[in-house]
Amino acid sequence: MGIDLLDLIFRLENRFGIKIPRQRTHDLLEQGNTADPPDGAWTDFRVSDLVALVESLVAEQHPDIEQDVFAGVRMEIVACLQVEEQDVTPEAWLVRDLGME
Template sequence: MGIDYLDLLFRAEKRFDIKIPREKAHELLNNGNTSDPPSNAWTDIRVSDFVGLIETLVSEQNPEYNLEIFESVKQDIIECLHVEESEVTLDAWLYRDLGME
């Protein structure tokens, strides 16, 4: 797990008032694109997969949260990875497209 991934996890925990079990974070990495990862990475994750994990955990741990989860996660990605808003789409890869380390 890289520092940017950990930063995104911590930001999501704080923003949504949830706990992300480390096994869930590792599972997301292990289920990512391991067959064709970008150079210097052993896996890659789509933004949609990261958002899906957060949506699941919010529904389980903080069901009264009623704001748009993707837009909130998108803001965290923009701030964490210093990318343009237009770059953060559900189909974007966190490492390959957005430069996560």
């Protein structure tokens, strides 16, 4: 994963007013599917993993603000990857199912 992930992280930081530390992004990638990734990728992770990361960062950085994190993450994935909204489910894999490069 490369430019798509960077673009998506940037979009999420802007949408939620958070900073996503590089180490947290690295942890997300390391904890993803490294045993059986899709062709051309060394890892893959689910939308739910990304939502959980953003939820934890919003809770840490803006505990007084309630936001529908899944809806916001879904909108940014749709815009970034040019996929259909109904395809962005918690179970969807970012590379395998949604075509992240």
